[in-house]
Amino acid sequence: MVKKIIMKSYLGLILLFLYLPIVVLIVFSFNKSKSRGNWSGFTLKWYKELFENSQIMDSLYTTLLLAILSSIIAVIIGTFAAIGIHNMKKFRKTMVMNLTYLPVLNPDIVTGVSLMIMFVFIGSIIGLKLGFITMLLAHITFNIPYVILSVLPRLRQMNKHMYEAALDLGATSVYAFRKVIIPEIMPGIISGFLMAFTLSIDDFVISYFTSGSGVSNLSITIYSMARTGVKPTINALSTIMFVSVLLLLILINIRSAREEKRRKQYDA
């Protein structure tokens, strides 16, 4: 009994440590005063101001657009890549997998600066400036490996004769691909997409080095604000984003719990 109390209070302390800054952040999004750490009454004005602040709205738009585009493109390239890699012979497979692990293992800052050098180098030849396009290319690049790494295990689990059976039954290879392979590996594709999306939304370091002046995602905007002081409007935006992700998670959990319950009733 005492042991359990000690365990619980230790967990509670660690969770307090992890959540304290978040609670502070959310609380101060309702703070009347602009200065941090100085509570002077409840207000909702930062939430109203948020939608009128074009700098924040622009960077929110950039962040979301980047995340959606980069994760969709990464999923397409990555899924095909995983299928191709799955069919490679041992030596080539090892080579390509090492290449795939490189951006995962490499420190973000090194990936960031190396891409920056390349974009400036090639950009000077073909006239491409650092901006949204270079950021998008960078995001796709660091997203693809995560898609591959989540699709590959699914391919390995798949019964390889199913595809051949479909072909024997007269399906064209495209039809068999669409009807047999894709449904089998769908969970891997979805988790790859979610991972890519989250990584892209959260990225700071690589975006910081590959974006030019004029374009910035939320992280870059926050970083540049940090020098002069982050406005409570940003707190308000993060609160909205955090709460919506939380609600989404709770909804998914409730739904899957309900489904499980129904299945159990059905079995009984």
Added chain:
Amino acid sequence: MNKKWVAYPYLVWMIIFIVIPSFLILFYAFTVRDEQGIRFTLDNFYKFCEPIYLSVLLKSLGLALFSTFVCLILGYPVAMILASKHFSKSATLSILFIIPMWMNFLLRTYSWLTLLEKNGIINSILSFFHLPKIDILYTDTAVVLGMVYNFLPFMILPIYTVLMKIDSKLVEAAQDLGGNSFTVFRRITLPLSIPGVMSGITMVFMPAVTTFVISKLLGGGQYTLIGNFIERQFIQLSDWNFGSAISMVMMILILISIGIMSKFDEDKGGGAALW
């Protein structure tokens, strides 16, 4: 299914965006540009061996190692408690350690300023209880705190995953054979959890040693770790050659430490299997 070519767009992509940039870093690291044009040299690396730069490297390694150690000491018990049979809903509980990561990490780190300031929240609470104030903002302690705060979940989750997989019969057998809880932990749980500990260490140490955001926010403007150094060479000073050389050293150090980690992991695994 026997179509390898579907991977070719990916290969072309990776050659353009990973292989070529890596070679560009290599190229910049071994060259300097002066009046006579571009020439090959080792000057960038000699420059890095000067005491001021080496001390920055040592400081980064030291702080990252210390933070990793703190994460391990704090995180291992958390993983053990989560994996213990006292908590039936440990999967739900473990999500609680992931949720904070959905908040932008810059903001979460910035939020510590509000907490740690001279007249910040923590000091207000301390003074309310007539306790001495703490003044750690813009010191090494604050940077370590920021690292531990940001990377602690990366230590907890891999260890938790490994602990969940341990066959509870092994633990029970050890208890039946008369092992007290410390012996069981030392001889059974700890050796079996080493793979999780190793991946936790890698996942904390790597981002900690290269960070430049945490040190800039919590260490103040002049605070320099190796990450800040690289950033300055590229963004403010435009000395890409020197910056590339440091990045290369960084990359090699990380790859070596990953190599050592996986080696150590294998050896331990083999040893445990033998017993």
